[in-house]
Amino acid sequence: MSGFLSYMNGDSILHRLNPLTKLLMSAALCASCFLTHRHSVVIGVIVFNLCMSYSAGGLKRSLAMSVSFIKLALLLFVLQVFFVREGNIILTLPLNIYITDKGALFSSLFSLRLVAATMPLAIMLSVTRMSDISNVLAQKLRIPYKYTFALTTAIRFIPIFSEEMAGIAEAQTARGVEFDTKNFFKKIRLLLPLCVPLLISSVRKIEGSAISAELRGFNLRTRECGYKTYRFGLRDAGALVLTAAIIAAAVLI
Amino acid sequence: MIRINSVSFRYGESLRNAISDVSLTIDDGDFLGIIGASGAGKSTLVYSINGVIPHHFRGDFFGEVLVDGMDTVQTRPEELAKFVGSVHQDIDSQMVASVVEDEILFGLENFKTPHSEIELRIEEALAAAGISGLRDRDIGSLSGGQKQKVAIAAIIALRPKIILLDEPTGELDPQSSRKVFETLRELNERFGITVIVVEQKIMLLCEFSKHLAVMERGGMILNGLVHEVLQRADKLEEAGVNIPRVTTLARKLRERGLYSGAMPLDLDGARVMMREAMRDAAL
Numbered sequence: 001m002s003g004f005l006s007y008m009n010g011d012s013i014l015h016r017l018n019p020l021t022k023l024l025m026s027a028a029l030c031a032s033c034f035l036t037h038r039h040s041v042v043i044g045v046i047v048f049n050l051c052m053s054y055s056a057g058g059l060k061r062s063l064a065m066s067v068s069f070i071k072l073a074l075l076l077f078v079l080q081v082f083f084v085r086e087g088n089i090i091l092t093l094p095l096n097i098y099i100t101d102k103g104a105l106f107s108s109l110f111s112l113r114l115v116a117a118t119m120p121l122a123i124m125l126s127v128t129r130m131s132d133i134s135n136v137l138a139q140k141l142r143i144p145y146k147y148t149f150a151l152t153t154a155i156r157f158i159p160i161f162s163e164e165m166a167g168i169a170e171a172q173t174a175r176g177v178e179f180d181t182k183n184f185f186k187k188i189r190l191l192l193p194l195c196v197p198l199l200i201s202s203v204r205k206i207e208g209s210a211i212s213a214e215l216r217g218f219n220l221r222t223r224e225c226g227y228k229t230y231r232f233g234l235r236d237a238g239a240l241v242l243t244a245a246i247i248a249a250a251v252l253i
Numbered sequence: 254m255i256r257i258n259s260v261s262f263r264y265g266e267s268l269r270n271a272i273s274d275v276s277l278t279i280d281d282g283d284f285l286g287i288i289g290a291s292g293a294g295k296s297t298l299v300y301s302i303n304g305v306i307p308h309h310f311r312g313d314f315f316g317e318v319l320v321d322g323m324d325t326v327q328t329r330p331e332e333l334a335k336f337v338g339s340v341h342q343d344i345d346s347q348m349v350a351s352v353v354e355d356e357i358l359f360g361l362e363n364f365k366t367p368h369s370e371i372e373l374r375i376e377e378a379l380a381a382a383g384i385s386g387l388r389d390r391d392i393g394s395l396s397g398g399q400k401q402k403v404a405i406a407a408i409i410a411l412r413p414k415i416i417l418l419d420e421p422t423g424e425l426d427p428q429s430s431r432k433v434f435e436t437l438r439e440l441n442e443r444f445g446i447t448v449i450v451v452e453q454k455i456m457l458l459c460e461f462s463k464h465l466a467v468m469e470r471g472g473m474i475l476n477g478l479v480h481e482v483l484q485r486a487d488k489l490e491e492a493g494v495n496i497p498r499v500t501t502l503a504r505k506l507r508e509r510g511l512y513s514g515a516m517p518l519d520l521d522g523a524r525v526m527m528r529e530a531m532r533d534a535a536l
């Protein structure tokens with residue numbers, strides 16, 4: 001998983017879109033998955049996502065990321081499909097377990113939605129610099145920079161913390177704790193005590209981060225400080241029209 | 254110039270002083286190394302110089318620190334930061350951006366550097382830190398040594414008179430550590446920037462710094478020119494500092510009357526010493 005949020009340098013159309021357009025687009029793509037009740041539309045969104053990441057040069061990474069989401073989606077599918085009791089039975093298993101057509105449709109739609117809806121934001125974040133997000137939110141939406149900076153810092157810290165967690169787990173493994181157990185609940189029980197050292201080191205990191213920002217004039221910053229400006233161009237208009245079309249399709253089809 | 258006059262500090266919840274009665278004067282253009290065992294108070298001293306103490310960490314602060322005549326108690330840390338640039342111990346937590354260029358831009362924007370100057374400052378800082386090729390890279394994908402240089406570049410862009418680094422090579426291999434120190438030497442010699450660096454690797458300090466300060470349990474037990482400090486092997490050992498092997502060798506040779514020259518600080522010095530000792534032994 002490490003690195004799936006990290007910035008991918010490039011010069012594609014997606015890279016050059018206004019950060020706000022990108023956020024809007026990913027929100028719209030995500031929403032359209034839930035506005036529609038058709039498998040075809042959700043699959044369409046997935047294909048669109050993959051096209052986007054291909055155009056930005058990140059198809060390989062998106063596919064790798066989807067694999068882990070597909071695994072989760074499959075798990076949820078299996079868990080869910082047996083619980084829907086309405087509809088016509090299409091498969092009977094022993095122990096009074098059966099699968100209905102409704103159940104299969106509902107669960108598969110749910111799983112597809114999960115995959116389709118998680119991709120857009122991840123793709124957008126990989127082609128957008130964090131500081132552009134915090135700056136554009138402060139400049140265009142007039143959200144105080146303090147909050148937008150906190151938001152992007154939180155996103156940036158996700159991989160740092162997960163690395164830290166992996167480090168702590170590794171240290172415990174070296175002491176003979178078996179984390180690579182297949183038993184999900186056992187794993188949770190083993191990982192839970194690690195939250196304390198993780199919490200302590202996180203607080204320390206956040207403190208360090210605050211000091212470092214302060215020493216580089218964070219408290220002096222005003223909205224006008226931004227060096228880059230974020231104009232909307234033709235490209236953005238095009239992207240927004242496309243987004244509107246996708247939403248319309250999700251509602252109408 | 255930095256003047257530290259009898260400074261003591263106790264962290265809020267702590268029972269004893271983290272540093273006690275520390276006095277030190279650091280001249281402009283100096284390259285000062287600070288060494289000492291873990292918990293000796295090195296980071297606390299660093300925080301006292303850049304104003305993080307007493308502004309950020311609360312506690313009992315006594316004494317006086319003057320940076321270019323400004324009293325750290327009365328001056329906001331961000332004002333001091335225009336003169337003193339700091340790189341602290343944990344490098345990952347100090348980054349504020351996801352891309353190298355933006356990391357450098359952050360301080361420039363905050364301190365309202367004229368926009369017409371910004372491009373030049375970024376290029377200059379990247380070049381001085383030797384990372385011009387990394388400008389558009391994702392910071393998460395960089396090595397530890399590269400991240401250190403990014404942090405240094407972000408500071409240099411603000412054109413401080415003094416740079417303060419807390420264990421910049423803590424997580425680096427010997428080769429990257431040397432590279433960081435070479436960068437620091439360059440800043441010191443070419444731009445006249447005062448360098449203050451906390452470092453555990455004594456050999457690096459011997460080779461690169463002009464002055465050496467040794468801390469032990471909150472106190473400053475030695476401070477002076479590098480070769481002077483190295484003479485005090487007893488005190489260094491007491492402070493838990495690994496004495497360089499050439500120093501130990503020099504001491505032994507001196508005790509036997511085989512060598513009387515200057516304390517060698519690097520390989521070249523060691524070569525000169527050995528030549529003299531061999532010649533004396535041959536006589």
Ligand SMILES: Nc1ncnc2c1ncn2[C@@H]1O[C@H](COP(=O)(O)OP(=O)(O)OP(=O)(O)O)[C@@H](O)[C@H]1O
Nearest residue numbers: 264266267271289290291292293294295296297298
């Ligand atoms: N935030 C804090 N709150 C309370 N006590 C602290 C804090 N930071 C440091 N101390 C204590 O102050 C003393 C000096 O710590 P300091 O971090 O300055 O040492 P150091 O020489 O930098 O050590 P290291 O080489 O491990 O970085 C230690 O006893 C430490 O436990």
Ligand SMILES: [Mg+2]
Nearest residue numbers: 295296342419
């Ligand atoms: Mg320290």
